[in-house]
Amino acid sequence: MTDVTNDVIDIIAKKKRVDKPIVEMTDRLEDLGLESLDAVEMIFDLEEKFDIQIPYNANNPRTEFDTVGEVVRAIQQLVDKKS
Amino acid sequence: MSGEERVVVTGLGAVSPIGLTAAAYWQSLKQGVSGLGPITLVPTPEELLQKVAAEVKDFDPLKHFDERQLMTLDRVSQFAVVAAREAIAQAGLVFDTDLSVRTACIVGSGVGGQTTHDDNFRRIYRENKTRVFPLTIPKLMVNAPASQISMFCGLRGPAFVVASACASATHAIGLAFHMLRSGQVDCAVTGGTEACITFGTLRGWEAMRVMSPDVCRPFSAERKGMVLGEGAAALVLEPLSRARARGAEILGEIVGFGMSADAADITAPDLGGMTRAMEGALADAQLAPQAVQYINAHGTGTAANDEAETKALHSVFGPHAGKLAVSSTKSMVGHALGAAGALEMVATVMALKEGVAPPTIGYLERDPVCDLDYVPNEARAITIEVALSNSFAFGGLNAVLAVSRFG
Numbered sequence A: 001m002t003d004v005t006n007d008v009i010d011i012i013a014k015k016k017r018v019d020k021p022i023v024e025m026t027d028r029l030e031d032l033g034l035e036s037l038d039a040v041e042m043i044f045d046l047e048e049k050f051d052i053q054i055p056y057n058a059n060n061p062r063t064e065f066d067t068v069g070e071v072v073r074a075i076q077q078l079v080d081k082k083s
Numbered sequence B: 001m002s003g004e005e006r007v008v009v010t011g012l013g014a015v016s017p018i019g020l021t022a023a024a025y026w027q028s029l030k031q032g033v034s035g036l037g038p039i040t041l042v043p044t045p046e047e048l049l050q051k052v053a054a055e056v057k058d059f060d061p062l063k064h065f066d067e068r069q070l071m072t073l074d075r076v077s078q079f080a081v082v083a084a085r086e087a088i089a090q091a092g093l094v095f096d097t098d099l100s101v102r103t104a105c106i107v108g109s110g111v112g113g114q115t116t117h118d119d120n121f122r123r124i125y126r127e128n129k130t131r132v133f134p135l136t137i138p139k140l141m142v143n144a145p146a147s148q149i150s151m152f153c154g155l156r157g158p159a160f161v162v163a164s165a166c167a168s169a170t171h172a173i174g175l176a177f178h179m180l181r182s183g184q185v186d187c188a189v190t191g192g193t194e195a196c197i198t199f200g201t202l203r204g205w206e207a208m209r210v211m212s213p214d215v216c217r218p219f220s221a222e223r224k225g226m227v228l229g230e231g232a233a234a235l236v237l238e239p240l241s242r243a244r245a246r247g248a249e250i251l252g253e254i255v256g257f258g259m260s261a262d263a264a265d266i267t268a269p270d271l272g273g274m275t276r277a278m279e280g281a282l283a284d285a286q287l288a289p290q291a292v293q294y295i296n297a298h299g300t301g302t303a304a305n306d307e308a309e310t311k312a313l314h315s316v317f318g319p320h321a322g323k324l325a326v327s328s329t330k331s332m333v334g335h336a337l338g339a340a341g342a343l344e345m346v347a348t349v350m351a352l353k354e355g356v357a358p359p360t361i362g363y364l365e366r367d368p369v370c371d372l373d374y375v376p377n378e379a380r381a382i383t384i385e386v387a388l389s390n391s392f393a394f395g396g397l398n399a400v401l402a403v404s405r406f407g
Helices: A003-015 A036-050 A068-082 B022-031 B075-091 B097-101 B114-126 B136-140 B144-153 B165-181 B199-208 B240-245 B271-285 B303-323 B337-354
Strands: B007-015 B103-108 B159-162 B187-194 B231-239 B252-261 B294-296 B325-327 B386-393 B397-404
Touching (some): B007 B022, B007 B337, B075 B114, B075 B187, B103 B144, B103 B165, B114 B136, B144 B159, B144 B187, B159 B165, B165 B187, B165 B231, B165 B252, B165 B337, B165 B386, B165 B397, B187 B337, B231 B240, B231 B337, B252 B271, B271 B303, B271 B397, B294 B337, B303 B386, B337 B397
Parallel strands (some): B103 B159, B103 B187, B294 B325
Antiparallel strands (some): B187 B231, B252 B397, B386 B397
16 A cells, blocks of 8 residues: 555544544444544645645545545555646 | 514625725626636736735725725725615614713724734835834724724614624624613614724635636635735614604515524634534524525635535535525625625615625536535525525534525
8 A cells, every 4th residue: 555545544544533443445434433523623634634725625525535544545646746 | 582682784885896886886786796816906926826815905095985984994994884875875874872871883894904014014024114004003993993883873772893714794793783672772883894804804814715717606616715804894773663663665574593602613604603603593593494585695715615604504504505605795796804794684684675686606517516606606586585695604603694584
């Protein structure tokens, strides 16, 4: 796994509200008990960690982040774009 | 109710993004004027995503205060004093010694003097200045608006600020109403004020990820969130007997007040809390849900609030919900936080008095989860006997006022 993957999974693992020892790429954020405020906090942590800006509005029902894997891919893209 | 005073509204004042007096504000509401626009009060560098707000435009403090007075008046207190003076002038009251000590001044504000806060933080942390202005503390303290109104208008009775975020003004007006009804005071100057379109505050709201990048479309499909507003509104409340005895024009009657706490999430709206506050206001007014025709909704324009508020209205009103006119005036003036409930009470009192429901502007199309009549885009003539004004705050603190047409 790349560093981005590890870091993203670490950040999500700290925010999750269910008792699941290992966070996997296929896990859905909703199933990890991440509510809207948790998602906002998670995005803040990711932005701080990678020094990026993630376009995200809690009012948009078509959320781009359904699974952990989707978050990892989105962050990887933003990090690649920066470098 | 025997032994309890009926409480009426005899004065209104407003400083809003769509009018600098209550009359101008109400005219704009009826015409569906939008007060939203590019932010001008603070610089908006490219990295600041939030570029729109509902600012109070063309407000010249020197038209209302001299320079010496302005030394102690943050923008939030300037708005408050101007709105209070207007309401008192309309009521035609003179606060002689007897009335002065029997008049309450209860004002809602979410965060107090944010402009002063921001200016001083910039001096200290960015410009590395070692001193701040000597009157920084009395200017920024959250109680300053009530203190300033009491001093400028000579009100010597109970005076304080109520802070419950977006419900502050509604809590303040509700408290004033209950104090008058129980006979603790003979008059009240009440309402709310907010002026927090500052760089730091905008950053904070942006971080919540609930802001719309352009317009505010409460209850509409495609709504993208809330837009920050500012302003103040004031009401003069009196017992009916006193207002009648002095021949005052009676603008409306406050008949009920309900409060609740969600005790759940710090930001997510809660159906139970909203429902209990509305039911509380109706019970306090001894009214059945069917007595209500108009709701001035909290209606922030966020996906979550508008859906939850719609569900709560269904829960309180049952089949009658479909007959209600429900509008969000935040579509026109943004979310003025601690002032919102007061601006909305002025709108509600005028809606009852004139028989006009102000519109929800920016409404595009029906959202399946928001299935009520939101008075889309155009004001509507409608006979209103009773209306509710809803305020549901971050922190899960809810307040609802019930207002009745008088005469």
